[in-house]
Amino acid sequence: MTAPLPPSKAGPLPAARVTSLDGVRGVAACAVAAFHFLYAFRPDVYARDRTGFSLEDLPVAALWNGHFAVAVFFALSGFVLAASSPRSLREAPLMIGLRYVRLAVPALISSAIAWAWLTGFPDAGRAAQALSGSSWFRWTYQPPIPPLSQALWEGGIGVFLDGTTRFNNPLWTMRAELIGSLLIYGSYALLKGRTRAPAMVLGMVGFGLAEVYFLVAFCGGALVFELRDRLRDNAPVGWLLFALALTAGGIIPGHAAGGGLIGPVWPYLGAYGVCDIAAILLIVSVLITPGLRGFFEHTLLQRLGEMSFPLYLVHVPLIVAPAAFVFDRFSPLSPLGLAG
Structure with a gap:
């Protein structure tokens, strides 16, 4: 997918790939994987109505906050879709059809992979859930595992109709x-x-009022694309927006309200809607901050960006099957762990 580069102080640059946003996408994919891994085996990290102060209440929690990471994905998609938009109404149906194929084929393949892992480790998820107490496993099929034909249906068609599948919940x-x-x-x-x-x-306003927050992120990403020619490098403002984005969207949601100036704000940090606006601010901060662009253009993060879609599609089957199997066998609370 291509998108124009942000303009420099000298003026708009010609259309090219925004490589820094590829790096952002790679980090977001890793954050989603970390989110699901912790939710499976350390669900206390995401406890609701928590009190006190922990790492989950710091902006660094963006590295394992899946809600914020998905909002970033949606905002990035809005940016990229605006960049590749149809030039006429006649082109739109074909481009939408191709978009469906680009989403459905990988989703179908990942659903088949999930079926294979779940069939190979049918009891791993249930055993891991008994040890960790995580309710997250309820979003994955437990024995008896449905047939491959259902996995193919859910991955290629069903998930686009129902918005859910228990083979591969992402x-x-x-x-x-x-x-x-x-x-x-x-x-x-x-x-x-x-x-x-x-x-x-x-x-953004309409979908926000309707509480359809993921479309707020799509519209916001497209808006950033439309205003890209007006963006100029401004490191102080960019770093401020970056800090604001990570604070508003990166903190794990669910902290109980408290006293003081910030106490009443706690429950809203990282909440739906807030993290979608924060994701838009994050993109703007990267586009106007040379230091952030350079960081996200690092070779390692670029490689993560290239792997982001496959990583997003296959990490949950790996967690609920082989990783859960290992957790069950070697957890200190497992029969093997207690025997050792």
Whole structure:
């Protein structure tokens, strides 16, 4: 996927891939994987109505906050979809169809992989859940595992209709991605030039009021693309936005309200809607901050960006099957651990 580079102080640059945003995508994929791993084996990290102060209440928690990471994915998708939008209404149906294929084929393959892992380790998830107490495993099929045909249906078609599957639960985002694609491609096919940015603002407000927060992120990402020519390098503002984004969106949601100035704000940090706005601010901060662009353009993060989609699609089957099997066998509370 391609998108124009942010302009420099000298003016807009020609269209090219924004490599720094690829790095952001790679970090977000790792954050989602960490989120699910911890949710499976250390669910206390995400306890609701928690009190006190811990790492989960710091911006660094963005590294294992899956809610924020997914919001970043949606905002990045809005940016990229706006960059590749149809030039006419006639092009829109074909581009939307191709978008579905690009989402459905990997989703179908990942669902088949999930079926294979679950069939190979059918009792691992249930055993791990008994040890960790994590309710997250309920989102994955337990024995008897449905047949491969159902896995193929859910991955390729069902998840786009229902928005859920218990073979590979992160695939719920595929439906959101398809709806976001319909929104951006459809509106861009109908709207031209300067009308697009106001339309995206109205979309953010409208979907926010309707509490359809993932579409707020899509519209926000597209809005950033539309305003890219007005963005100029501004490190102080960029670092401030970066800190604000990680504080508002990166902190694990669910802290109980407390006293003092910040106490009443705690429950809203990282919450749905807030993390979607924070994801948009994160993208802006990277585009206007040379230091952040350089960091996310590092070779390692670029490689993570290249692997982000496969990592996102296969990490949960690995967690609920082989990783859960290992956890059950070697946990201090397992029969083997107690015997050792």
